[in-house]
Amino acid sequence: MDVLGHFNYWVAIALAMVGLYAVTARGHLIKKLIGLSLFQTAVFLLFISIGKVSGGTAPIIAEGFTVYSNPLTHVLILTAIVVSVATLAVGLALTVAIKRTYGTEEDDEIEALDHAEDEQ
């Protein structure tokens, strides 16, 4: 198997796993969001790297160039970046609201507060 030739996939996979691990293993709500953003960014890298054509240049028609990289994946990812920023914004807004009402942004402390409320 050609390990080095696929290094773009290795980078994307490693970054995605780091992100997913942070989402699941961390209890702090903001750290979870950082993990989520990392995960999404890894996917963006994957998309952009598959648009690269070996020896291709930027897709602007000019004399002397015949091979161009595929610009479509870049455009798709521009949209996806907007989506991911919006997701992050909603997530942070929710975290602020949680901090305001619960007084904490630690997952297990919130869980304990809710549990205490159920007992009453």
Add this chain to the structure above:
Amino acid sequence: MITSHLPVLQVIVPMIAAPLCVLLRRDKYAWALATLVTWAILAMVSLLLVQVINQGEVIYHLGGWPAPYGIEYRLDALNTYVLLMISAIAAVVTPFAAKSVAREIEPHRRHLFYAVYLLTLTGLLGIVASGDAFNVYVFLEIASLGSYVLIGLGPKRQALKAAYKYLIQGTIGATFILIGIGLLYMMTGTLNMADLAERVGPVADTRPVIVAFAILTVGILIKLALFPLHLWLPGAYTHAPSMVSAFLAATSTKVGAYLLLRFVFTVFGTDFAFGKMPLMEILMPLSLIAIVAGSAAAIGQKDAKRLLAFSSVGQIGYLALGVSFATVTGLTGGIVHIFNHGLTKGGMFLALGCVAYRLGNTRIESLYGLGRRMPLTSAALVLGGLGLIGVPGTAGFISKWYLVQAAIESDLWPVAVIVLLGSLIALVYVGRLVEAAYFHAPDTTAGEVREAPASMLIPTWILIAGSIYFGFHTELTVGVAETAALSLMGSAP
């Protein structure tokens, strides 16, 4: 002709109405606009359904760019049917919102609530109408972001936690779908679903396509909330504002079911998904566990809304079970259940919205003696409950009938038994609601409780009456579902 633009208009109209809601500022005006828009969409989708029944397929090219370069909206029996369901639920639920939202959401947020609601509706309609895989992802995120906000607006602080949980899991699901679409694009060079369907075949044996299939399915199952990926659902439905619970329970997971059907049958094809890939072996046990475990978990709940949320986990099992048979009868059952369960569960959540409006909460103890104090609301709950059980004469019976038939056709007797077992468990949890409402002395400390206002009762009863009506008159629901199932299985006339 304006009618030729209907496929895109039904998505654009709510999208433009959403910022108008923000500009209107007064919650009454925003509500009136939202109601007007949802009824307009219902009219548009009904016209589209007529067109689709007459022509078989309506194809619309955005901006006049031909597919596969431009984005294409391709409406066939399946997605027009789901569009009809979404727009009908929206048109019924929005009038309900006036009183319910005024009770549950602070005044300065109400017009924003309607704006986000319309955006969510835009997203849901867009996912279903679009024939472009990436476009589907974008609409999926619009719908999801909208629902996170709507859920977070719930009256208690737990709503924020539920919304956050849904945001994390929903985003992971959507990103999985994005990876799947990326891998498919890598192998085929196209994003148009019809085009993908043709080009996936020759490369079906390559690893990226297999991975794409696996990862897309997992992503969609998170959105569909099939066991064991349902963890976001109970909290979200329990703590969301009443009207949002009804709307999302009836539409958003159903859109997940639609996506599953679209990707598995149209894009990848039956041979790949069920022949080369073990989709049936994975989907069927999970659906059966969902039916039994989801319904069983519903029994022990202390809150009626949470009880219905777990019941949804069980009912989603029936949807997925219909898909997993990969036969026309099974698919018909699954597709009919999309519609029937949407009506029934939407109606029941609206009835609980009436309860929350008068009593301030939906705990089972609060329901004590409800049959005498709010007779119409309780009757709606009971009739809806009969639909969940699948008593003959309700819409729930029709879908279960098809599922049991499909199980027998495929020689899977144990599956048929488990479907019936699910109904028995449903009998127990619906029985708890009935017991609380009719066989307990009312809690006198709550003081005088009157029946809910007409503007809330009428929408509730429209949905419940629909769930009874479609239990007797199945020409529309089963007819269209059968056409859709036949075309998905590739034996379209």
